[in-house]
Amino acid sequence: MVLAQLGGSIAAALARMGRATVVDEKVLAECLNEIARALLQADVRFETVRDVRANIKGTVNLDALAAGTDKRRVIHQAVVGELCRMLDPGKPAFTPTKGKPSVVMFVGLQGSGKTITCTKYADYYRRKGFNPALVCADTFRAGAFDQLKQNASKAKIPFYGSYIESDPVKIAVEGVDRFRKEKCDLIIVDTSGRHKQEAALFEEMRQVSEATKPNLVIFVMDGSIGQAAFDQAQAFKQSASVGAVIVTKMDGHAKGGGALSAVAATRSPVIFIGTGEHLPDFEVFDVKPFVSRLLGMGDLSGLIDKIQDVIPINQQPDILDELTKGAFTLRLLYQMFQNLQNMGPLGQLFSMIPGFSAQFIEKGKEKEGQAKIKRYMTIMDSMTEKELDNTNPKLMNESRITRIARGSGRLVKEVVDMLEEHKRMAKMWSKLPLANRKLNMNNRGSLKSLGNALPPNMLNQLGGLNGLQNMMKQMGTQRK
Numbered sequence: 426m427v428l429a430q431l432g433g434s435i436a437a438a439l440a441r442m443g444r445a446t447v448v449d450e451k452v453l454a455e456c457l458n459e460i461a462r463a464l465l466q467a468d469v470r471f472e473t474v475r476d477v478r479a480n481i482k483g484t485v486n487l488d489a490l491a492a493g494t495d496k497r498r499v500i501h502q503a504v505v506g507e508l509c510r511m512l513d514p515g516k517p518a519f520t521p522t523k524g525k526p527s528v529v530m531f532v533g534l535q536g537s538g539k540t541i542t543c544t545k546y547a548d549y550y551r552r553k554g555f556n557p558a559l560v561c562a563d564t565f566r567a568g569a570f571d572q573l574k575q576n577a578s579k580a581k582i583p584f585y586g587s588y589i590e591s592d593p594v595k596i597a598v599e600g601v602d603r604f605r606k607e608k609c610d611l612i613i614v615d616t617s618g619r620h621k622q623e624a625a626l627f628e629e630m631r632q633v634s635e636a637t638k639p640n641l642v643i644f645v646m647d648g649s650i651g652q653a654a655f656d657q658a659q660a661f662k663q664s665a666s667v668g669a670v671i672v673t674k675m676d677g678h679a680k681g682g683g684a685l686s687a688v689a690a691t692r693s694p695v696i697f698i699g700t701g702e703h704l705p706d707f708e709v710f711d712v713k714p715f716v717s718r719l720l721g722m723g724d725l726s727g728l729i730d731k732i733q734d735v736i737p738i739n740q741q742p743d744i745l746d747e748l749t750k751g752a753f754t755l756r757l758l759y760q761m762f763q764n765l766q767n768m769g770p771l772g773q774l775f776s777m778i779p780g781f782s783a784q785f786i787e788k789g790k791e792k793e794g795q796a797k798i799k800r801y802m803t804i805m806d807s808m809t810e811k812e813l814d815n816t817n818p819k820l821m822n823e824s825r826i827t828r829i830a831r832g833s834g835r836l837v838k839e840v841v842d843m844l845e846e847h848k849r850m851a852k853m854w855s856k857l858p859l860a861n862r863k864l865n866m867n868n869r870g871s872l873k874s875l876g877n878a879l880p881p882n883m884l885n886q887l888g889g890l891n892g893l894q895n896m897m898k899q900m901g902t903q904r905k
């Protein structure tokens with residue numbers, strides 16, 4: 426996952442604090458030191474880190490806590506709350522409405538990833554049922570139109586541009602008019618970039634904007650510039666009435682934390698992040714779910730989106746009933762893995778599932794995650810029906826484990842590891858109150874808002890893979 430290292434360090438600091446016999450000022454200070462170090466390493470501004478730290482300390486106030494209060498929980502909540510605050514500009518951006526024509530203009534420096542991001546954005550909304558179109562008003566860079574054309578064709582999105590016309594305003598107006606007539610509800614205008622912020626760029630942006638009257642101007646920024654994002658975002662915001670930001674190249678960049686927090690400090694909402702060079706490498710940026718995923722606590726709303734994108738309704742297994750009735754058996758785990766394998770980029774998915782460890786999430790380690798699932802499934806293939814449906818912890822004795830290992834061609838240690846992992850998930854599952862297992866949600870909107878509204882620790886409580894299964898079940902009733 427994006428910023429897996431930062432998330433991992435903060436989660437580790439919290440876990441260490443959680444293991445302390447007594448949580449006192451010293452333990453809290455150590456935990457905060459570790460968190461501050463992790464944030465600084467992710468290139469978050471010193472002043473921001475200082476404020477985060479002071480605010481957590483102010484919120485927690487150990488001395489004032491009533492006897493019997495779960496201090497670990499209070500600290501955990503304060504950290505999550507502060508991380509959210511750090512990344513939240515406090516105002517939402519314009520979002521297009523299906524069936525109602527919107528014009529969205531993209532601006533940014535050359536090489537920021539603007540062109541591919543336009544297509545990712547169009548593709549994202551196409552998958553949501555919109556009818557998007559792309560207009561290439563970048564006449565500055567030779568080859569810009571070809572690049573957009575190539576991307577757009579690949580994504581099957583209509584496009585407009587010209588090899589000979591050199592006036593970006595003319596192209597933009599023609600393109601927007603044409604797609605308005607064709608009843609496209611999301612017309613995306615890609616504008617020229619420049620190597621640096623310069624007057625000519627801002628003047629061109631102003632002219633295109635005046636001529637096309639966009640509902641939203643999106644500034645695309647390279648996330649690897651870290652804290653420098655503040656000045657850049659500020660300059661674009663002032664010169665081009667930027668309404669939202671997309672931060673690209675968040676994959677594998679330690680400075681991403683700096684970029685995100687710096688953009689937020691300009692009070693510009695970050696709406697998506699780019700996490701690679703391909704179309705699906707694009708994630709909605711929503712502060713609470715992002716922080717939740719960052720700390721390995723899952724992101725239910727993102728997961729719903731993903732599931733709805735990839736799994737046809739008639740292929741949804743109806744296993745919620747089994748889950749609500751019975752225990753979290755190995756058979757259920759097997760079925761969940763089976764479903765997960767159909768869902769595409771595993772790294773992205775795992776980070777949305779509460780309870781999955783950071784190793785599953787880290788970008789570049791998806792293959793290992795996938796291999797692990799395959800391994801687990803091979804092991805389970807060698808189990809008897811009784812073993813798969815078993816709820817008695819004593820059943821899996823040495824001789825059974827040895828037999829399963831031999832049968833699946835895996836090491837005994839691997840079988841034991843899998844059983845341990847299953848035990849961990851089953852434990853999370855068992856902690857969940859029965860009422861929560863039967864979440865009754867009637868529409869996608871309420872599901873999404875629930876995912877967003879839940880405090881992260883509650884998301885955590887939803888535990889393991891059961892949240893996923895609840896949602897799968899819901900999909901069956903929502904997509905009519």
Ligand SMILES: Nc1nc2c(ncn2[C@@H]2O[C@H](COP(=O)(O)OP(=O)(O)OP(=O)(O)O)[C@@H](O)[C@H]2O)c(=O)[nH]1
Nearest residue numbers: 535536537538539540541618673674699700701702
């Ligand atoms: N790793 C990574 N690379 C990205 C991402 N987004 C874009 N890129 C790459 O960044 C490079 C520049 O992307 P372009 O789309 O050509 O950049 P641009 O901003 O449109 O450039 P101009 O049209 O000249 O303004 C390309 O090699 C992209 O593949 C991302 O999220 N991650």
